[in-house]
Amino acid sequence: MTRALPVLTVLAGIVAIWYAAAVWMNATWIFDQAERNGQTVTWAEVIPQTMDQARPLLPPPHQVAAELWKGVAGQAVTSKRSLVYHGYVTVKGTLMGFGLGIVMGVLLAMSIVRFRVMDMSVMPWAIISQTIPIVALAPMILTLSSQLGISGRDVPKAIIAAYLSFFPVLVSMVKGLRAPDQMQLDLLRTYGAGEGATFLKLRLPASMPYFFASLKVAIAASLIGTIVGELPTGAIEGLGARMLIGSQFGEPLIMWAALFAAAILAGMLILAVGVVERLARARMGVPA
Amino acid sequence: MNASANATAPVIEAKGLNLVFQTADGPVHALKDVDLTINRGDFVSFIGPSGCGKTTFLRCIAALEHPTGGTLTVNGMTPDEARLRRAYGYVFQAAGLYPWRTIAGNIRLPLEIMGFSKAEMESRIDRVLELVELKGFGKKFPWQLSGGMQQRASIARALAFDADILLMDEPFGALDEIVRDRLNEEVLKLWARTGKTIGFVTHSIPEAVYLSTKIVVMSPRPGRITDVIDSPLPKERPLDIRDSREFIEIAHRVREGLRAGHQDD
Numbered sequence: 001m002t003r004a005l006p007v008l009t010v011l012a013g014i015v016a017i018w019y020a021a022a023v024w025m026n027a028t029w030i031f032d033q034a035e036r037n038g039q040t041v042t043w044a045e046v047i048p049q050t051m052d053q054a055r056p057l058l059p060p061p062h063q064v065a066a067e068l069w070k071g072v073a074g075q076a077v078t079s080k081r082s083l084v085y086h087g088y089v090t091v092k093g094t095l096m097g098f099g100l101g102i103v104m105g106v107l108l109a110m111s112i113v114r115f116r117v118m119d120m121s122v123m124p125w126a127i128i129s130q131t132i133p134i135v136a137l138a139p140m141i142l143t144l145s146s147q148l149g150i151s152g153r154d155v156p157k158a159i160i161a162a163y164l165s166f167f168p169v170l171v172s173m174v175k176g177l178r179a180p181d182q183m184q185l186d187l188l189r190t191y192g193a194g195e196g197a198t199f200l201k202l203r204l205p206a207s208m209p210y211f212f213a214s215l216k217v218a219i220a221a222s223l224i225g226t227i228v229g230e231l232p233t234g235a236i237e238g239l240g241a242r243m244l245i246g247s248q249f250g251e252p253l254i255m256w257a258a259l260f261a262a263a264i265l266a267g268m269l270i271l272a273v274g275v276v277e278r279l280a281r282a283r284m285g286v287p288a
Numbered sequence: 289m290n291a292s293a294n295a296t297a298p299v300i301e302a303k304g305l306n307l308v309f310q311t312a313d314g315p316v317h318a319l320k321d322v323d324l325t326i327n328r329g330d331f332v333s334f335i336g337p338s339g340c341g342k343t344t345f346l347r348c349i350a351a352l353e354h355p356t357g358g359t360l361t362v363n364g365m366t367p368d369e370a371r372l373r374r375a376y377g378y379v380f381q382a383a384g385l386y387p388w389r390t391i392a393g394n395i396r397l398p399l400e401i402m403g404f405s406k407a408e409m410e411s412r413i414d415r416v417l418e419l420v421e422l423k424g425f426g427k428k429f430p431w432q433l434s435g436g437m438q439q440r441a442s443i444a445r446a447l448a449f450d451a452d453i454l455l456m457d458e459p460f461g462a463l464d465e466i467v468r469d470r471l472n473e474e475v476l477k478l479w480a481r482t483g484k485t486i487g488f489v490t491h492s493i494p495e496a497v498y499l500s501t502k503i504v505v506m507s508p509r510p511g512r513i514t515d516v517i518d519s520p521l522p523k524e525r526p527l528d529i530r531d532s533r534e535f536i537e538i539a540h541r542v543r544e545g546l547r548a549g550h551q552d553d
Contacts, residue, residue: 183380186352190378191398191449192371201397205388284388285429 015061022060026050029057059256067257080236083261089238091265093154093226097161098219104162105169105218106211112170113177113203114195123174130167134160134225139232153235161225165218172214176207208284212277219269227262239265299363299453299485300326300349306357307344307511317510318344319355324504324513328452331479331486333496334504335542336549341511342489342504346455349487350378362453374402376453377446381461383438385430385445392417392426395445402449416444419478436467440474447482455487460495469527472498476525493546497521497538498530505542507549515545 027046034041051060059067071083078085108126111118138160145156180202188198230240239262246255305322308315319341326332334342347353348360351367362370370376377398385394392413399409417423420440430438439459446454456475460468472495479486490496496503497519505515520534529535 183382183384184386187378187380187384188401189352190350190371190376191401192374193401197401201401202386205386208388285390285431286387 018058018061022056022058023047023050025057026053026060029053055250055252057252059253063253064256064260067253068260071257071261083239083242083257086237086239086242086258087261087265090223090226090230090240090262091269093157093229093238094161094219094223094265094269096154096158097225098165098222100158100162101165101218101222102169102215104166105214106173108166108170109173109177110199112174126167126170129163134164134228135231137163138225138228142229142232153229153237157226157229157238160229161222164225165222168214168217168221169211172210173207176210177203179203179206179210205284208280212273212280215273215277216270219273220266223262223266223269297328298325299328299330300324300361300487302345302348302358302360304358305345305348305355305360307341307348307353307355308357319348320510320512322358322511322513324516326485326487326502328485329483330502331500332488332502332504333500334487334489334506335491335493335496336506336511336546337491337508339508339511340506340549341508342506343457344511345506346457346487346489349453350376350455374449374451376455377449377451379439379443379446379454379456379459381458383430383435383442385438385441387430389429390426391422391428391430391433391441394430394441395426395448398445398449404449412448412450416447419447419481420444421474434467436463436471439463439471443475443478447478451484453485453487457489458491459488461491468495473527475499480523493539493542494530497535497542498525498527503538503542505545505549507546514549515541517541517545 023046027043027050030041030046030049050056052063053059056063068083071081075082075084077088108118108122112122113119141160141163142153142156145159150156177199184202184206185198188202193201226238227240227243229235230238231244235241235244239258242258243255243262246252246258302322302324305319306317307319308317310316322341322345324345334345336342344353348355349362349367351371360367363373363375365373365375385391386397389397395413395416396409399412404412413426414423417426420443422437422440422444425433425437425441430441433441443454443456443459460471463471475486475488476499478484488496488499501519501523503515503517503519504513505517506512507514517538519538521529521538
């Protein structure tokens with residue numbers, strides 16, 4: 001309860017501001033309508049009307065919640081209108097990209113820590129790669145992969161997601177694998193330990209706290225990458241596509257519902273990573 | 289103790305040992321013309337101020353540093369060969385236990401690397417835990433133990449694979465006086481029980497005199513040996529031996545040696 005109270009207070013504040021903003025923004029349309037019809041309306045009449053427009057400028061929270069509920073529970077999960085279905089498509093892309101990103105990040109970090117040449121040659125490019133806007137890159141990756149004869153969007157989406165998610169893993173793992181100090185390395189030397197043993201017994205376990213910290217960033221980045229990968233024209237599946245459809249067909253409720261579905265999904269994914277982290281920490285003897 | 293036949297066989301022999309580090313501020317003479325013989329079963333302390341090369345010399349024996357001149361043999365081999373044959377266990381100033389391994393897991397670490405069988409590992413872990421009086425703590429994680437207990441665990445880790453030389457680099461430097469006294473007593477007991485050759489770096493005069501059969505006094509810039517004292521104290525040493533006349537005389541000689549080294553500055 002002591003933990004929930006501050007969170008709920010902030011939430012209440014956000015909802016209040018949101019309602020106020022919804023009234024203010026949606027009122028414009030009502031005043032315009034009234035003026036066109038030569039009528040005058042009072043604020044008392046306007047406020048209820050800002051709460052249930054079909055195409056509000058800013059839908060109030062309860063409308064978004066209702067649309068979200070309709071999308072999650074009001075359809076068969078296989079329906080093209082179901083947010084569960086679109087969410088599943090997005091999660092699939094996210095997890096594929098996440099997995100690919102982890103593998104890429106860890107392998108690159110291993111070679112960077114092991115080989116000085118890799119450190120000097122690859123690291124700058126890894127940093128530059130993150131300065132390219134992903135919205136510019138995503139359509140190119142999609143076009144390129146269809147040129148290469150890869151059907152469907154799963155692979156290019158995973159590549160886009162991995163492009164964003166490998167970086168935090170790489171940076172953290174480079175730091176984590178270098179975390180053991182000279183004394184710990186000397187100790188293994190006195191045992192006559194080779195490079196393989198040093199890596200497995202010391203560097204890898206020492207890097208785990210860094211690894212898990214990076215996973216939370218990586219999973220969020222992967223979700224963003226997947227959604228961006230779903231935006232370019234032609235996509236019909238996934239939360240990204242749903243947002244685009246909502247915006248293109250002037251259905252703000254669809255867009256907002258998809259947006260919140262994505263936010264909730266991100267929260268769930270980060271929670272899941274947190275659970276895995278807690279299990280790993282318990283196994284590694286970290287005091288609770 | 290081992291057979292008395294090889295009680296005086298040299299285990300570590302240094303002749304004209306030199307080590308010069310090249311640094312940005314020019315060469316640093318860490319060790320200059322060091323001659324020293326350590327026999328089997330000796331308890332040798334290295335004492336001196338910071339920068340006198342005591343730790344560097346220990347690291348040379350362990351093949352963690354490589355001399356730039358002179359000869360150094362460990363068990364008649366080069367230090368590198370001796371290291372690969374696991375001739376010594378090394379105890380650092382910090383316990384350096386892996387926080388993600390239990391105490392038993394930490395002691396298992398060198399055994400895993402050296403490829404002991406599972407049953408052998410477990411029996412060795414039990415034996416060394418008993419030796420350092422940590423029986424029953426095998427399943428604890430390092431953070432659950434006090435600093436003194438952690439250092440005992442690190443000694444157990446160095447003992448686990450039965451090296452006949454134990455090299456200790458200020459192992460109790462970070463511990464308080466009371467814990468230190470107790471651990472000193474325990475190290476002596478351990479030494480009596482195992483008959484190992486021990487190299488012990490310290491900057492405490494009482495510690496050096498209390499523990500050693502041979503005290504090597506060193507001085508800095510360049511790091512060198514100024515005095516080697518063979519202790520006349522008996523092998524059996526209760527803590528109150530530190531109030532005896534002989535003890536005070538040796539301590540005095542060590543202090544004199546340290547002062548002489550400093551006057552060269």
